Each structure stands twice: as structure tokens, then as C-alpha cells.
Amino acid sequence: MSIFSNQQLASFLIAPEGAVDLPLELWAKLILIFRESKLLASFYHVSIAKECFELYPEYAQKHLFAASIHASRQKAQVLFESESLRVLLAKIDVNPIFLKGANYILRNSLNSEGRIVSDIDILVKKDEIENVESALKSALWQSEKLSDYDEKYYRNWAHEIPPLFHVLRETVLDVHHNFYLPISGRSPNVILFSSTVETVAGGCLVLGKAETVLHSIIHLFMNEDFTNAFRDLFDIHLLVNEYESSEFWRSLEILASKTQFEKELYYCLVLLMNIFGTQEPSIFPKLRSRYKSLYSDFFINKILFNGIMPRHSLLNNYKNSTSRFLIFIRGHWLKMPIHILISHLAIKSYKGTLEFLFGKYFLDEK
Amino acid sequence: MVVNTGLYAFNVTCAHRQITPTVNSIYGDATPPNTPADFEIKVASPSFTRRFFRPQVSFYCDQHSPFKPLPLAQAYALLEWGMNWCIATHDHTRLLVHAAVLVKNNQAIIFPAAPGSGKSTLTAYLAMSGWNLYSDEMAIIDLESGFVSPLYRPVCLKNNSIDLVKQWFPESVFTSTWKDTHKGDVAHLKASSWKQYIQCKPTEIVAVIFPKFVANSDLKIYSLDQLQAFETLSKNAFNYGVLGNLGFKMVDKIIKRAALFEIEFGELCDVQAFLSEDIIR
Numbered sequence: 001m002s003i004f005s006n007q008q009l010a011s012f013l014i015a016p017e018g019a020v021d022l023p024l025e026l027w028a029k030l031i032l033i034f035r036e037s038k039l040l041a042s043f044y045h046v047s048i049a050k051e052c053f054e055l056y057p058e059y060a061q062k063h064l065f066a067a068s069i070h071a072s073r074q075k076a077q078v079l080f081e082s083e084s085l086r087v088l089l090a091k092i093d094v095n096p097i098f099l100k101g102a103n104y105i106l107r108n109s110l111n112s113e114g115r116i117v118s119d120i121d122i123l124v125k126k127d128e129i130e131n132v133e134s135a136l137k138s139a140l141w142q143s144e145k146l147s148d149y150d151e152k153y154y155r156n157w158a159h160e161i162p163p164l165f166h167v168l169r170e171t172v173l174d175v176h177h178n179f180y181l182p183i184s185g186r187s188p189n190v191i192l193f194s195s196t197v198e199t200v201a202g203g204c205l206v207l208g209k210a211e212t213v214l215h216s217i218i219h220l221f222m223n224e225d226f227t228n229a230f231r232d233l234f235d236i237h238l239l240v241n242e243y244e245s246s247e248f249w250r251s252l253e254i255l256a257s258k259t260q261f262e263k264e265l266y267y268c269l270v271l272l273m274n275i276f277g278t279q280e281p282s283i284f285p286k287l288r289s290r291y292k293s294l295y296s297d298f299f300i301n302k303i304l305f306n307g308i309m310p311r312h313s314l315l316n317n318y319k320n321s322t323s324r325f326l327i328f329i330r331g332h333w334l335k336m337p338i339h340i341l342i343s344h345l346a347i348k349s350y351k352g353t354l355e356f357l358f359g360k361y362f363l364d365e366k
Numbered sequence: 367m368v369v370n371t372g373l374y375a376f377n378v379t380c381a382h383r384q385i386t387p388t389v390n391s392i393y394g395d396a397t398p399p400n401t402p403a404d405f406e407i408k409v410a411s412p413s414f415t416r417r418f419f420r421p422q423v424s425f426y427c428d429q430h431s432p433f434k435p436l437p438l439a440q441a442y443a444l445l446e447w448g449m450n451w452c453i454a455t456h457d458h459t460r461l462l463v464h465a466a467v468l469v470k471n472n473q474a475i476i477f478p479a480a481p482g483s484g485k486s487t488l489t490a491y492l493a494m495s496g497w498n499l500y501s502d503e504m505a506i507i508d509l510e511s512g513f514v515s516p517l518y519r520p521v522c523l524k525n526n527s528i529d530l531v532k533q534w535f536p537e538s539v540f541t542s543t544w545k546d547t548h549k550g551d552v553a554h555l556k557a558s559s560w561k562q563y564i565q566c567k568p569t570e571i572v573a574v575i576f577p578k579f580v581a582n583s584d585l586k587i588y589s590l591d592q593l594q595a596f597e598t599l600s601k602n603a604f605n606y607g608v609l610g611n612l613g614f615k616m617v618d619k620i621i622k623r624a625a626l627f628e629i630e631f632g633e634l635c636d637v638q639a640f641l642s643e644d645i646i647r
Contacts, residue, residue: 024401024402025402027402028402028403032406032428035428036428036429059401062459063404066457066458069458069459069608069609070608073458311429312429313429355413
């Protein structure tokens with residue numbers, strides 16, 4: 001049994017006043033779960049916004065506050081790095097579009113309050129990639145040494161180049177030319193996203209509102225890794241609440257239809273309503289009539305619902321782990337054609353087996 | 367098993383059998399905390415095979431292991447280092463400086479120093495000579511008052527200083543010596559009791575002293591200017607980068623109020639005389 005359900009965890013985030021009377025033992029567990037799911041600083045900010053932080057026990061306040069300081073520092077770092085990248089790439093006439101965490105922070109959306117950002121993601125045109133990579137590499141951005149196999153994975157199949165890191169500041173940078181792996185046959189036409197970009201104060205480019213939300217949906221529902229899925233769904237909840245208008249929903253619907261991610265949009269809306277109590281949008285009935293089926297009901301309500309629960313030993317049970325395993329298989333299935341997938345999994349599981357037997361660092365170069 | 371270090375409590379959920387008696391000998395006299403633990407930690411084998419085949423242990427903070435595994439024999443040292451890591455990477459409500467802190471007459475001196483500077487030997491010596499031990503490893507500084515708080519932890523001694531301290535203070539309580547760690551041979555000294563610890567209150571920093579042991583050297587005292595002290599102190603603060611402006615302001619406040627020295631010493635009694643006569647009022 002998990003000590004909290006998805007809905008209970010969500011309720012602390014949307015109605016943080018509900019945590020005021022929580023016994024300290026449960027506070028300790030909630031803090032561990034939210035820290036692990038990268039939501040502790042977000043929790044601090046929602047409790048400040050709803051004016052209940054001061055009512056929390058001192059034990060909880062100190063952990064939430066400490067997390068918020070770390071997140072504020074990350075926010076400042078992201079703003080600094082984005083501006084530096086914009087200036088650096090402007091020299092080669094490239095204006096990158098900032099995605100995900102950096103996008104939220106730059107556009108200062110509600111979900112950026114306390115948002116933990118593990119790397120900075122930018123999108124550039126595919127024919128600019130080579131120039132961008134060499135400009136970055138001559139400005140203290142480097143990539144880790146990858147195995148020949150991983151190098152080939154990125155260069156031939158992926159929608160991004162191997163991650164770069166800044167030699168002095170250790171910031172990690174992902175340079176994308178698409179939102180999803182071209183090898184899958186499902187990568188969207190990037191122009192549909194890049195034609196509606198917004199310029200934020202300072203001059204950085206970010207995706208438009210509907211484009212931001214659809215990218216978050218693609219990232220969440222096409223991914224094989226659900227580690228941060230609960231946080232990612234909370235992001236989308238806050239974004240759609242903030243940008244909600246009939247025009248926003250219409251743009252989102254049209255974009256999802258043009259890029260063939262309508263089904264993922266449907267999955268997302270069902271989960272948002274089930275878990276975060278998001279209000280049903282006007283576009284929902286049409287999507288439901290098109291995508292509701294026995295299979296999709298089962299997939300959303302059992303597999304996705306259980307798999308999205310934060311990954312923590314206090315919540316883990318066989319349902320979550322089975323669901324995450326199925327999502328892992330499905331994520332890979334979507335990513336690559338079967339003949340490439342089989343060899344990919346064979347290579348990865350061989351390495352995985354060695355690490356399982358002899359410890360995580362067994363394959364590291366001495 | 368709960369380890370109470372005063373400011374932070376650790377719930378050690380799965381400790382290797384081997385380290386339980388050591389934990390009890392160091393922390394056993396502390397009162398259990400009246401709130402839940404701040405950190406869930408364990409020291410356990412990184413994989414099933416590594417329980418038997420060249421046994422190793424990893425430190426885990428909740429779900430994750432921040433370091434590479436170490437040989438089983440170093441499990442207790444790994445636990446202590448892991449606890450430092452937990453504090454340094456999570457408590458951003460205070461400025462955390464890699465420094466020893468010793469207090470006399472309600473006046474705190476902090477000793478930031480690089481490994482090999484003789485900081486821990488000096489700490490052990492002063493702590494066993496009537497000074498209040500606030501920390502061997504970390505100065506925990508309140509961001510409003512600028513006062514430094516005590517932490518209930520042992521002193522981590524390395525290599526030759528282990529035997530020296532045992533000779534000087536034959537009654538001292540030591541853990542076993544953990545051989546061949548990345549810091550050489552290591553042993554932990556219990557230099558204060560819980561009863562002494564709870565008498566210690568947050569205290570004003572009156573001096574920042576950068577010590578350096580030089581064999582057979584006379585005591586040499588160099589006055590530092592504020593800029594040098596700022597640079598060295600901020601470099602030694604674990605969370606200076608995270609705190610940003612808050613950290614900058616606090617380091618600034620400390621160097622403007624405290625006496626600033628660098629000392630070279632060959633004999634610990636000279637240092638003690640200098641501190642007691644010229645620094646502490």
C-alpha cells in the first residue's frame with residue numbers, strides 16, 4: 001500500500017492548506033516524496049501563495065524553505081545561462097528557442113516558481129546544429145566522452161546531440177533540432193512550433209503558449225522514463241490553468257491535430273482531470289468521442305495512472321513498478337523501428353546486467 | 367537507529383552490522399530528537415554480489431547514492447562523510463563553511479583550512495584542553511545573526527595525528543582506525559559529551575584563522591586583509607554558490623567584524639597560548 005494516493009499528493013499541491021494539520025511523521029514522509037519528485041520547492045511556493053506556509057510546523061518550514069533557496073538559485077542560473085547562450089549564438093546568427101524548464105522560467109509562468117531544472121534545453125534548426133555545436137565547444141561547452149554506441153544513437157537517430165556541459169559552471173545543455181526522435185517516424189514538423197515563438201524581456205525566444213503545453217505533453221507521454229512524470233503533469237496543470245482561454249484551447253487542439261499528438265493530448269487531459277481536478281476544457285468531448293475505448297481507458301486509468309505516481313519507496317508497489325515497466329517498453333516501442341529496438345535493448349541490457357551484478361561503477365574507466 | 371547531531375537528525379535505516387557499535391559509542395549518549403529525522407540514510411551493499419565478492423558498501427541518502435562505493439572496512443567513515451554531504455547539499459537556510467569551530471568564553475573562532483593543514487589535530491587538541499567543540503568540519507552560520515551553531519559530531523583525525531592525540535590524551539575515546547581511505551588512515555575521536563554539547567549556544571564569531579602546520583616551525587602570525595579573507599572564506603563555503611547574494615552578504619559581515627589571521631605552527635601549545643591570550647577576551 002502506498003501511504004499517499006496520486007490524488008492526495010496532488011491535493012497538497014493544489015490546496016496546500018490541507019497539510020496544516022498533518023502529523024509530523026507524515027510531514028517527514030511527504031517531504032521525502034516531494035523532494036524526490038522535485039516538487040518540494042514548488043510546494044513551498046504554492047503554500048506561500050495560499051498563505052498557509054506560516055501555519056506549517058517549524059520542522060516542515062525549514063525543509064521547504066531550504067528547498068526554495070536552492071530553486072531560486074537555479075532560476076537565477078537559468079536566466080544567466082539563457083542570456084549568455086543567446087549572446088553567444090547571436091554571433092553566428094542563430095537565435096535558439098528555449099524549451100521546458102528554461103522556457104517556463106523565461107516566460108515566468110506560475111509553474112516556474114520553485115521549478116527544479118536539471119539542464120537547459122534549446123531548439124535550433126537542423127542545418128544550424130553543426131555551427132551551434134562548434135560555437136559552443138569553442139566557448140567552454142564540452143561533451144562527455146560517450147561510447148561509440150551512444151554517439152551513434154545521438155547522431156543517427158535522436159532529436160538532439162549528446163548533452164554538453166559548461167566546463168566551469170557545470171551547467172548541462174541539450175541542443176535539440178526536433179521534439180522527438182526522427183527515427184520513430186513521429187517527429188513533428190518543427191515549423192509548426194517555431195512559427196509562433198514569443199520573445200521575452202531580454203530577447204530570448206520561447207515557444208508560444210499552446211506550443212509550450214503540447215511540447216510538455218509530447219515529452220511526458222512519448223517518454224519511456226517516468227521518473228519525473230508526476231512533476232511534469234503538475235507543470236501542465238499549472239500551465240493550462242494559467243493560459244486557459246477558448247483561443248488557447250483551440251490553438252492547442254489544432255496543433256495537436258496537425259502534429260498527430262491528439263491521442264496524447266487526450267491521455268493528458270484525462271489524467272489532469274483525474275489527478276489534479278483540472279477543469280474539463282471545451283475541446284474534451286470531441287477528443288473523448290474520438291479516443292475513448294476499452295483499451296485507452298485501461299491504458300490511462302491503470303498503466304499511466306499507476307506509473308505516474310512519484311517513484312519513492314514509500315509509494316512503490318507492484319502496480320506502480322509493473323506500470324512503469326510497461327511504460328518503459330512502450331516508450332522504446334514508439335521510439336524506434338523494431339529491428340533497431342531489438343539490438344538497442346540487447347546492448348543496453350548487457351551493460352545493465354553487468355552493473356546489476358558488480359555494482360553501478362563496474363564499467364567505468366579506472 | 368536515529369543519530370542526533372543536535373541541529374540535524376539522521377534516521378539510519380539500514381546500517382551494516384559492523385558499524386552499529388561504533389555509532390553507539392559516538393552518538394549513544396545523545397537524547398533522541400523530538401521531531402522526525404531530517405534525513406533518511408543507510409550504508410549498504412551496492413549490489414547483492416558485492417556482499418560477498420570484494421565486499422563494498424555505498425552511502426544512500428533516501429533513494430540515492432552520491433558517492434562511489436567503498437570497501438566494507440571503511441563503512442563508518444563513509445557514514446560520517448555521507449552525513450556531511452546531506453547537510454552541505456540540503457541546508458541552504460544557513461551559510462555552511464568547511465571549517466573547524468572552537469569556542470571559549472562565548473567567543474567563537476572558525477578555522478577554515480585545506481586538508482593536510484593540521485586543522486583536525488588542532489581541533490582535537492583544543493577540544494581536549496577545555497575549549498568547546500562546535501565542529502571539526504563545518505561552521506554552521508545563521509544568515510541573520512551571523513552566529514555559529516554547534517554540531518554534535520566527532521573529530522575526524524588522519525594518519526600520524528591519530529597516534530599523537532592518543533599519546534597526548536590517553537583517556538580519549540576513539541573509534542577503530544579505518545585504513546587506506548582516500549584520506550589515508552582515519553579514526554574518529556569523541557571529543558565532547560552530549561551533556562557538554564547542550565550547554566553550547568549559537569555564538570558570535572570573533573576571529574577567522576587559517577591554520578597551517580609546518581613541522582618544527584615557530585609560530586608565525588600573519589594578519590590578513592579583508593579581501594584575502596573574503597576570498598578564502600567564500601571558497602571554503604559549501605553552499606556559497608547556492609546562497610548567492612545571501613552568502614555574499616554574510617561572508618562580508620563576518621570579515622568586517624572578526625579578527626583575521628593566517629598562522630603557521632609547529633607546536634599546538636603555541637597556538638593555544640596565542641588564541642587564549644590575544645584573540646579571546
